Amino acid sequence: xxxxxxxxxxxxxxxxxxxxxxxxxxxxxxxxxxxxxxxxxxxxxxxxxxxxxxxxxxxxxxxxxxxxxxxxxxxxxxxxxxxxxxxxxxxxxxxxxxxxxxxxxxxxxxxxxxxxxxxxxxxxxxxxxxxxxxxxxxxxxxxxxxxxxxxxxxxxxxxxxxxxxxxxxxxxxxxxxxxxxxxxxxxxxxxxxxxxxxxxxxxxxxxxxxxxxxxxxxxxxxxxxxxxxxxxxxxxxxxxxxxxxxxxxxxxxxxxxxxxxxxxxxxxxxxxxxxxxxxxxxxxxxxxxxxxxxxxxxxxxxxxxxxxxxxxxxxxxxxxxxxxxxxxxxxxxxxxxxxxxxxxxxxxxxxxxxxxxxxxxxxxxxxxxxxxxxxxxxxxxxxxxxxxxxxxxxxxxxxxxx
Numbered sequence: 418x419x420x421x422x423x424x425x426x427x428x429x430x431x432x433x434x435x436x437x438x439x440x441x442x443x444x445x446x447x448x449x450x451x452x453x454x455x456x457x458x459x460x461x462x463x464x465x466x467x468x469x470x471x472x473x474x475x476x477x478x479x480x481x482x483x484x485x486x487x488x489x490x491x492x493x494x495x496x497x498x499x500x501x502x503x504x505x506x507x508x509x510x511x512x513x514x515x516x517x518x519x520x521x522x523x524x525x526x527x528x529x530x531x532x533x534x535x536x537x538x539x540x541x542x543x544x545x546x547x548x549x550x551x552x553x554x555x556x557x558x559x560x561x562x563x564x565x566x567x568x569x570x571x572x573x574x575x576x577x578x579x580x581x582x583x584x585x586x587x588x589x590x591x592x593x594x595x596x597x598x599x600x601x602x603x604x605x606x607x608x609x610x611x612x613x614x615x616x617x618x619x620x621x622x623x624x625x626x627x628x629x630x631x632x633x634x635x636x637x638x639x640x641x642x643x644x645x646x647x648x649x650x651x652x653x654x655x656x657x658x659x660x661x662x663x664x665x666x667x668x669x670x671x672x673x674x675x676x677x678x679x680x681x682x683x684x685x686x687x688x689x690x691x692x693x694x695x696x697x698x699x700x701x702x703x704x705x706x707x708x709x710x711x712x713x714x715x716x717x718x719x720x721x722x723x724x725x726x727x728x729x730x731x732x733x734x735x736x737x738x739x740x741x742x743x744x745x746x747x748x749x750x751x752x753x754x755x756x757x758x759x760x761x762x763x764x765x766x767x768x769x770x771x772x773x774x775x776x777x778x779x780x781x782x783x784x785x786x787x788x789x790x791x792x793x794x795x796x797x798x799x800x801x802x803x804x805x806x807x808x809x810x811x812x813x814x815x816x817x818x819x
Contacts, residue, residue: 483740485582486603497742497744500744500752503529503532504529504534506603508526508527508605509569509588509606511569517579519569520579521544521566522569523566525544525565525592526704527539531802531804537761537762538804539764540765541704544566545564545696547562547782547785548562550571553572555575568584568591569585569588572584585604585606604740606738608735614731614735616679618728618731619725621676622713623674624705624708624709626682628692629664631690635677636662637663639663639677663678685702694767701765766791767814768784769787795807
């Protein structure tokens with residue numbers, strides 16, 4: 418789905434990075450985005466397809482649902498056009514405990530690709546961002562204000578059943594209203610149940626641990642921590658677990674994490690676990706994890722291992738629902754094969770708590786961007802496709818991670 422401190426010498430830092438993005442050897446953006454988000458892996462090296470389109474099609478034929486986009490499947494097929502920049506994609510991660518549970522959007526990420534298609538800008542919306550949620554006639558939701566991650570859960574409850582597609586559409590409308598982005602060119606829902614299988618198929622990832630973090634949930638062996646006697650399963654309480662915790666020590670070089678460790682690390686968002694900026698730190702860790710997974714998926718040990726590739730594609734097919742505006746995942750992969758993802762830029766939009774009584778910080782409502790003007794101006798730059806210049810003028814919102 419955006420926080421972390423960084424300092425730039427604009428003359429030789431961000432500016433050079435943006436300028437060089439069109440000169441370096443390019444690897445396929447969609448291959449990496451899809452690898453990172455549990456989507457379709459179309460591995461391209463020097464313009465050569467390592468995994469054939471027939472094999473890819475086997476795993477992508479059942480994941481497309483054009484109704485995620487407002488136009489719906491029929492209209493999308495009719496208006497199908499050439500894929501060219503600027504492009505904006507909405508990527509939402511859900512982690513439903515049960516099929517009958519309304520899904521909360523735990524991760525909301527937006528990828529913007531400029532008109533020259535030289536790179537990608539990735540930013541997140543905090544899951545607790547306090548926003549105006551519009552009315553939805555299908556689910557019966559009335560217009561109100563609340564946390565943004567509730568929009569999908571509320572919109573998914575249709576006639577006593579769970580309609581994830583309708584929930585996504587309400588979330589998409591909420592995001593568009595808030596940011597001013599008029600439409601998304603593609604969209605995806607990633608179910609972290611299948612995503613976990615994909616990380617396991619990769620065999621883990623290597624990434625820099627940028628702060629000391631203790632696990633709220635797991636033991637050093639990766640087992641679920643036991644609940645406190647004072648907080649049985651039937652009750653609700655803060656920090657219900659006890660006993661030894663998994664620990665992730667700050668590093669300056671990439672550390673090899675087992676699949677359970679990687680997923681546990683990017684899940685942490687509580688200050689008492691060593692994550693002072695809460696969900697903002699978690700967003701940054703998720704973005705770092707995306708890059709780490711992308712590198713892992715593009716490594717020679719993966720692309721040349723047919724057995725491993727098959728497992729990854731199988732897991733990806735179980736975890737993704739995709740809408741491409743009438744264009745298939747393969748068409749998107751080929752259209753973006755020259756986008757330089759080595760210079761993918763991740764954006765931090767920091768903020769803090771929003772309260773009913775700001776004078777004494779009581780009555781917590783959710784999160785808000787601070788300053789609001791920076792976020793508003795950034796969203797306007799996305800809408801007008803001038804993000805590169807905006808970041809040169811505002812280098813402090815760029816997250817320089819590995």
